[in-house]
Amino acid sequence: MSYELKIALRFLKSGKTQTLFILMGIAVGVAVQIFLGSLITSLQESLVDRTIGNSSQITIKAEDDEISRALTENNQEEETLLRGNFSVIEKSLNNWSLIVGQLQGDERITAISPAIQGTALIRSAGKNQSIQVKGIELENADKIYDISQRLTGGEPLVEGNSILIGSKLSENLGIGTGGVVSLLTPKGETVRFIVGGVFDLQNESVNESLVFMDLKRAQKLFQLGSGITAIEIQISDPFQADVVAEEWKSQLSEVKIDQWKAQNEQLLSALASQSSSSYTIQFFVILAVTLGISSVLAVSVVQKSKEIGILKAMGSTKTSASRIFLLQGLILGILGSIVGSGLGILLLSVYQFFNQGSGSLVINYTWSGILIIGMIATAAATFASLIPARRSANLNPMEAIKNG
Amino acid sequence: MDKVLIHGENLVKEYGTAIKTRALDGVDLQLNEGEFASIIGASGCGKSTLLNLLGALDRPTAGKLYFKDKEFSSMNEFELAQFRNRRIGFIFQFHHLLPEFTALENVLIPSWIESGVVNQKKQERAIELLETVGLKDKIRNPSNNLSGGQQQRVSIARALINDPDLVLADEPTGNLDSESTEQVYDLLRKINRDLGMAFLIVTHDRHIAEKSDRIIEMKDGKIISDYLTRSETPEAIWKNIAPINCKYRIQFGDGEQDEHRVCMPDTGYSGS
Ligand SMILES: Nc1ncnc2c1ncn2[C@@H]1O[C@H](COP(=O)(O)OP(=O)(O)O)[C@@H](O)[C@H]1O
Ligand SMILES: [Mg+2]
Numbered sequence A: 001m002s003y004e005l006k007i008a009l010r011f012l013k014s015g016k017t018q019t020l021f022i023l024m025g026i027a028v029g030v031a032v033q034i035f036l037g038s039l040i041t042s043l044q045e046s047l048v049d050r051t052i053g054n055s056s057q058i059t060i061k062a063e064d065d066e067i068s069r070a071l072t073e074n075n076q077e078e079e080t081l082l083r084g085n086f087s088v089i090e091k092s093l094n095n096w097s098l099i100v101g102q103l104q105g106d107e108r109i110t111a112i113s114p115a116i117q118g119t120a121l122i123r124s125a126g127k128n129q130s131i132q133v134k135g136i137e138l139e140n141a142d143k144i145y146d147i148s149q150r151l152t153g154g155e156p157l158v159e160g161n162s163i164l165i166g167s168k169l170s171e172n173l174g175i176g177t178g179g180v181v182s183l184l185t186p187k188g189e190t191v192r193f194i195v196g197g198v199f200d201l202q203n204e205s206v207n208e209s210l211v212f213m214d215l216k217r218a219q220k221l222f223q224l225g226s227g228i229t230a231i232e233i234q235i236s237d238p239f240q241a242d243v244v245a246e247e248w249k250s251q252l253s254e255v256k257i258d259q260w261k262a263q264n265e266q267l268l269s270a271l272a273s274q275s276s277s278s279y280t281i282q283f284f285v286i287l288a289v290t291l292g293i294s295s296v297l298a299v300s301v302v303q304k305s306k307e308i309g310i311l312k313a314m315g316s317t318k319t320s321a322s323r324i325f326l327l328q329g330l331i332l333g334i335l336g337s338i339v340g341s342g343l344g345i346l347l348l349s350v351y352q353f354f355n356q357g358s359g360s361l362v363i364n365y366t367w368s369g370i371l372i373i374g375m376i377a378t379a380a381a382t383f384a385s386l387i388p389a390r391r392s393a394n395l396n397p398m399e400a401i402k403n404g
Numbered sequence B: 001m002d003k004v005l006i007h008g009e010n011l012v013k014e015y016g017t018a019i020k021t022r023a024l025d026g027v028d029l030q031l032n033e034g035e036f037a038s039i040i041g042a043s044g045c046g047k048s049t050l051l052n053l054l055g056a057l058d059r060p061t062a063g064k065l066y067f068k069d070k071e072f073s074s075m076n077e078f079e080l081a082q083f084r085n086r087r088i089g090f091i092f093q094f095h096h097l098l099p100e101f102t103a104l105e106n107v108l109i110p111s112w113i114e115s116g117v118v119n120q121k122k123q124e125r126a127i128e129l130l131e132t133v134g135l136k137d138k139i140r141n142p143s144n145n146l147s148g149g150q151q152q153r154v155s156i157a158r159a160l161i162n163d164p165d166l167v168l169a170d171e172p173t174g175n176l177d178s179e180s181t182e183q184v185y186d187l188l189r190k191i192n193r194d195l196g197m198a199f200l201i202v203t204h205d206r207h208i209a210e211k212s213d214r215i216i217e218m219k220d221g222k223i224i225s226d227y228l229t230r231s232e233t234p235e236a237i238w239k240n241i242a243p244i245n246c247k248y249r250i251q252f253g254d255g256e257q258d259e260h261r262v263c264m265p266d267t268g269y270s271g272s
Helices: A003-014 A016-052 A066-073 A076-083 A096-103 A138-145 A167-173 A204-209 A215-221 A238-251 A265-303 A305-313 A318-354 A367-384 A386-394 A397-401 B047-054 B077-087 B103-115 B123-132 B148-160 B178-195 B206-210 B234-244
Strands: A058-062 A109-124 A127-136 A151-154 A162-166 A180-184 A190-199 A210-214 A230-235 A255-259 B004-015 B021-032 B036-041 B062-067 B088-091 B166-170 B198-202 B214-219 B222-228 B246-252 B259-265
Touching: A003 A016, A003 A318, A003 B103, A016 A265, A016 A318, A016 A367, A058 A238, A096 A109, A096 A230, A109 A138, A109 A167, A109 A215, A127 A138, A127 A167, A127 A204, A127 A215, A138 A210, A138 A230, A162 A167, A162 A204, A167 A190, A167 A204, A204 A210, A210 A215, A230 A238, A238 A255, A265 A305, A265 A318, A265 A367, A265 A386, A305 A318, A305 A397, A318 A367, A318 A386, A367 A386, B004 B047, B021 B047, B021 B198, B021 B222, B036 B047, B036 B178, B036 B206, B047 B166, B047 B198, B077 B088, B077 B103, B088 B148, B103 B123, B103 B148, B123 B148, B123 B178, B148 B166, B148 B178, B178 B198, B178 B206
Parallel strands: A127 A210, A162 A190, B036 B198, B036 B214, B088 B166, B166 B198
Antiparallel strands: A058 A230, A058 A255, A109 A127, A109 A180, A109 A230, A151 A190, A162 A210, A180 A190, B004 B021, B004 B062, B214 B222, B246 B259
């Protein structure tokens, strides 16, 4: 052990109250950072997960025709206004199996599901309701929507004339599994279907207006031949959606690629400002801790000036004299971070304990996150000891040993 | 012929920038190996300043200083620190131990500074030295648990741990009662005889000066007299050193011709 370390440790030990005070300061700072950081990250993750966890993150569609382009260039509201009550089917994507084949090798893709989206009118027992029809291959769609796991009744099957309807829709129409409904297509055709199951995707508007049917059956219903209207995709890191979409745009021709980030700009900017306010708080916590350590150590240099002077008279160099205080900062930082990490984790488990129950937020923390916070705190503590260390280095030994 | 240990030529030291105080005003001094010398003189005459220059705690404003032919001004700050650590032992008036450490650890600190790390290489030597200063049973005591005289003896042991060539003591007994003063002085003298390192002691205590090999007297930043005690009679020595801050008079015992030398502090010189 270097003698500077030994002296640093003794100085810390001899000023027990001061040392405990700074340690608590650092520990509380670190704990707050861990708690706040984990809370906000978990909140955001859960929010993002709720938004895009069970929906298409990147959607490949056929290129817009002139009219659609003109419409979508205006804002969303206007579009619904213009399209109003007309039933629509989106433009058909005919070379879809080629595109799917081309993308299949991309390791970032976790789910890829060809789909047909259209609107129709559903009729049962004299009630009419406008709905969204989605033609799917259940096995692929499950990877996005997890339909099979979320059935409240019936069988996870879409075949022939068997369809799955949302729980709210089932309620509104007063019809359940095994019931018969009629769909009126935009082309004016009426077809009868059997309700094969009822799902609950935990989203009110989806449960109220979505109907899943077999992809092939939907192709026939909307007269698309072998075409589809969209390829729905999820990727491993949803926040890379824009990058991935850009990349694919240059590889695929005559398609339009939408991704969730562009469609959720408001959410993302809310998240970003939440993050930045969290960073601001964390910055000020670190700043307060740094100033605290710095001032306590500065007082300590004054208190120990006689001893530093005597050490210098006995041959300690300036470097050693400053190292004694840098080491104190480093030790305080490391100890404070360790105690603070424990405290932070404890705080999280206490919070979790009092906020149990379904639907409540689960807070996750990562060891790497805690390590980073600890390292920042340690670096700040060492940085805080720079000024006291400089003072110690420049202390004149003759002042200290002056008689009297 | 004695070997010269440290040698100063025309040493000048000025303090301050706007108003200059000339603390040393052309001092020539030569100290031999193993010599036991005292510096006396009124408060403020530059004794501590001279000691600080000799101990490389400070650099002279003018003049040259050699340690065994090596010139101080050629050494950088690191070399000077090393010089202080290996060649010089300091003893100060207010003992200045590190209160966070035990007596033994305090003695070992200069050896830690020398090697840069905490080790027990010189532990035996430190215990030996503590034994020499009569603190064998106090080695594990926290240093702030010791009396003033004990602390001063620890700092003597500390000054000796790295086997210095020169021990500089600035009023080492100024803070102690007369009994402890006597003990500490006898100890320094004994160490000088046994171990052979040179001592330069600033003192207000006439008795200590009287028993030194050599007395250097200063006034207003200059050396005004410098002589070996063995070349003078005790009476002459006493007469020489007494007027500095004692009123010298001979008191006669009742009826008999007993001569007592009495030293009375002169309030005109309040020593610090
Ligand atoms: N650091 C300093 N700054 C300014 N003046 C000083 C300083 N140290 C000593 N002096 C002045 O130098 C002179 C000699 O001081 P010093 O060597 O301490 O005397 P002594 O030890 O003989 O009492 C005094 O006049 C003192 O006021
Ligand atoms: Mg002095």
